[in-house]
Amino acid sequence: MNVLIVEDEKGLALEVDEFLSHEGFTVEHARTKKSAEEKIFVNNYDFILLDLGLPDGDGFGLLKMLKGLEKREDAVIILTARGAVDDRVMGLEQGADDYLAKPFSLSELLARMHAITRRKHRLESNDINIKGLRVNIQNRTVMYNDERINLTKKEFEIFNYLVLNKNRVISRTNLTEHVWGDVLEINSDSNFVDVHVKNLRKKLSQYIPIDWFETVRSIGYRINI
Amino acid sequence: MKLQVKLALYNTLTKVAIILFTGLLILLSIEKISYNHIEVRLEDKKEETLRSLESSEINHSLSTQQVYTDNNILNEEFINITPAKYDPNISKGVKFTTETRNLNKKDFQTYRILSHKFNFKGHTYLLQIGETIESVEELKSIIKKFTLLVLFIALVLTLISDLVFTKFLLAPFYKIIDRKLIKVNDPMNFDYEKIKTTTQDFELLDDSISSLMKKISNLFILEKQFIANVSHELLTPISIISSRLENILLHEDLSEGSENKMHASLKTLNRLKSIINSLLLISKVENNQFDKGDMVMIAGVIKEIHEELEDRIEEKHLTFTNHLKYIFSIQGNRPLMHTLLFNIINNSIKYNNPKGSITISDDLIDDIYAITITDTGAGMEQKQIDNAFNRFEKFDTDEKESYGLGLAIVKSITAFHNIKVKISSVKNKGTAVKLIFDHAA
Numbered sequence: 001m002n003v004l005i006v007e008d009e010k011g012l013a014l015e016v017d018e019f020l021s022h023e024g025f026t027v028e029h030a031r032t033k034k035s036a037e038e039k040i041f042v043n044n045y046d047f048i049l050l051d052l053g054l055p056d057g058d059g060f061g062l063l064k065m066l067k068g069l070e071k072r073e074d075a076v077i078i079l080t081a082r083g084a085v086d087d088r089v090m091g092l093e094q095g096a097d098d099y100l101a102k103p104f105s106l107s108e109l110l111a112r113m114h115a116i117t118r119r120k121h122r123l124e125s126n127d128i129n130i131k132g133l134r135v136n137i138q139n140r141t142v143m144y145n146d147e148r149i150n151l152t153k154k155e156f157e158i159f160n161y162l163v164l165n166k167n168r169v170i171s172r173t174n175l176t177e178h179v180w181g182d183v184l185e186i187n188s189d190s191n192f193v194d195v196h197v198k199n200l201r202k203k204l205s206q207y208i209p210i211d212w213f214e215t216v217r218s219i220g221y222r223i224n225i
Numbered sequence: 226m227k228l229q230v231k232l233a234l235y236n237t238l239t240k241v242a243i244i245l246f247t248g249l250l251i252l253l254s255i256e257k258i259s260y261n262h263i264e265v266r267l268e269d270k271k272e273e274t275l276r277s278l279e280s281s282e283i284n285h286s287l288s289t290q291q292v293y294t295d296n297n298i299l300n301e302e303f304i305n306i307t308p309a310k311y312d313p314n315i316s317k318g319v320k321f322t323t324e325t326r327n328l329n330k331k332d333f334q335t336y337r338i339l340s341h342k343f344n345f346k347g348h349t350y351l352l353q354i355g356e357t358i359e360s361v362e363e364l365k366s367i368i369k370k371f372t373l374l375v376l377f378i379a380l381v382l383t384l385i386s387d388l389v390f391t392k393f394l395l396a397p398f399y400k401i402i403d404r405k406l407i408k409v410n411d412p413m414n415f416d417y418e419k420i421k422t423t424t425q426d427f428e429l430l431d432d433s434i435s436s437l438m439k440k441i442s443n444l445f446i447l448e449k450q451f452i453a454n455v456s457h458e459l460l461t462p463i464s465i466i467s468s469r470l471e472n473i474l475l476h477e478d479l480s481e482g483s484e485n486k487m488h489a490s491l492k493t494l495n496r497l498k499s500i501i502n503s504l505l506l507i508s509k510v511e512n513n514q515f516d517k518g519d520m521v522m523i524a525g526v527i528k529e530i531h532e533e534l535e536d537r538i539e540e541k542h543l544t545f546t547n548h549l550k551y552i553f554s555i556q557g558n559r560p561l562m563h564t565l566l567f568n569i570i571n572n573s574i575k576y577n578n579p580k581g582s583i584t585i586s587d588d589l590i591d592d593i594y595a596i597t598i599t600d601t602g603a604g605m606e607q608k609q610i611d612n613a614f615n616r617f618e619k620f621d622t623d624e625k626e627s628y629g630l631g632l633a634i635v636k637s638i639t640a641f642h643n644i645k646v647k648i649s650s651v652k653n654k655g656t657a658v659k660l661i662f663d664h665a666a
Contacts, residue, residue: 009465011465081460102460102463103468103494103498106468168474168475169484171491173491173492173495177495192540196536219488220488
């Protein structure tokens with residue numbers, strides 16, 4: 001899948017590029033509105049990561065132009081430091097698929113991109129298979145041999161996020177933000193994520209051994225596959 | 226005192242003074258003029274009387290009774306000659322006095338009396354000629370009454386006319402105050418249209434306020450730009466560093482120590498981000514950059530927050546009781562109201578003791594709705610309550626990453642929505658936070 005990063009901050013663009021390339025995406029950059037327009041005219045992208053504040057204009061203009069083109073299904077994720085509710089609403093109203101306020105974590109970006117892919121392409125095989133557990137993202141269920149494991153909403157969110165970011169340590173901070181959103185004054189250091197993880201692991205371990213579900217001391221969690 | 230009243234009072238007082246002065250002047254001059262006339266007449270009469278001393282009637286009367294009296298029928302005038310102590314060198318002068326006398330033993334009348342001493346046939350006599358001044362007194366009393374009446378009427382008329390006129394005169398002034406100062410909550414929505422007036426002073430006032438507002442709104446725009454810039458300029462570098470750290474963490478050859486440090490740095494960055502976002506939120510609220518167009522149902526928001534925080538409540542084994550009786554909606558900003566109640570309830574969880582309780586109740590008194598969030602937590606002393614709303618004020622808490630901005634956000638959001646906050650707390654017993662939705666405030 002190919003991604004166009006429209007971002008004038010070179011440093012950030014490079015980091016996102018590195019991360020997404022590592023995840024198997026093909027990445028292109030545009031640093032100005034003008035060059036982004038040219039690229040969008042020429043190519044179809046699976047994803048356009050769009051910064052709103054560009055040196056030669058507003059990202060909204062670019063979004064409008066893209067939505068004016070025919071037969072385009074490029075998914076747009078707005079990345080912005082403006083973070084105002086108005087921007088969020090306006091972006092989504094103008095046809096953006098998602099909105100991430102800077103600073104965002106790359107694993108969150110990846111999770112959002114996966115979510116959009118599933119939504120757009122209505123994947124037949126929605127299930128992800130992990131050590132005999134079938135994670136169905138559409139129905140938000142986890143099955144083991146046709147038996148449903150009864151997870152709470154938050155337990156499922158945590159499990160799903162860890163599965164999406166498999167083989168990578170996900171910090172408590174990151175998990176908190178993903179599951180509870182960017183709520184001010186919710187503190188990542190408190191152990192209430194741990195409570196959910198503990199319950200989650202207890203439930204999973206009733207079906208299969210979970211040595212692959214690793215606790216990384218003082219940081220967070222990792223699912224090794 | 227209002228300027229209008231002051232002006233009217235001043236005008237009335239000056240008019241009263243002028244009328245009183247002229248009235249007094251008229252009274253005095255009338256007295257003077259009429260006395261003058263009477264005195265001239267009395268002098269004539271004296272001359273006439275002295276000339277006719279030799280006449281038989283007076284001569285006879287004097288030589289027999291030593292006294293001569295002559296009154297006219299209505300007692301308007303009298304001539305009286307009485308003997309006095311003999312003095313060969315008497316002065317020729319005359320003396321005028323005003324006296325009340327009764328000539329026919331019936332009624333008293335006030336007379337202007339001329340007294341003159343003269344020698345006649347080796348005797349000294351006192352001649353007194355009087356003329357009534359009742360008519361003058363009457364005139365004086367009429368003028369007095371008239372002056373009083375005029376005074377009273379003038380007083381009432383000027384007061385009313387002055388009040389009406391100054392009201393008309395000052396109308397543009399109050400219009401300027403009302404439209405340009407009182408009704409302006411936000412310099413961005415200032416009405417630059419001129420208020421119609423022919424008074425130059427008010428035009429000047431209007432222009433001055435408009436130009437002041439122009440300056441303020443320019444500063445306001447600058448401030449908004451500054452906030453936007455700060456958010457962009459600070460959050461973008463944080464974003465770069467955090468992405469970079471995440472990418473470094475992908476490297477498999479990283480030692481465990483470095484990995485831990487990376488994660489610790491990410492956590493610190495997250496803290497920085499939270500602080501910046503909180504401060505941005507506060508300044509945006511304080512700059513009225515939020516829309517107040519939503520009808521927010523308080524009970525709905527509470528329910529939502531309860532669901533969001535359920536796991537934290539369970540984790541601490543708290544009892545959460547929702548006693549809301551009313552379905553109350555407030556016009557405001559929904560995300561902000563959510564943040565407001567979230568911060569308060571989150572605090573009541575954070576500072577609560579394990580197995581404690583949180584109670585939410587409401588009441589409606591005289592159309593004023595109030596909601597109270599009570600916990601059984603650590604509580605605060607009065608000094609702590611006073612400082613609770615200050616930025617970066619934090620208390621001993623188990624949670625290491627408290628930024629001390631939660632209640633500062635509460636303060637700015639409540640101020641934005643005109644909500645009053647009352648905290649009552651007992652140390653080690655618990656805290657009650659009361660939000661009063663007083664629309665009159």
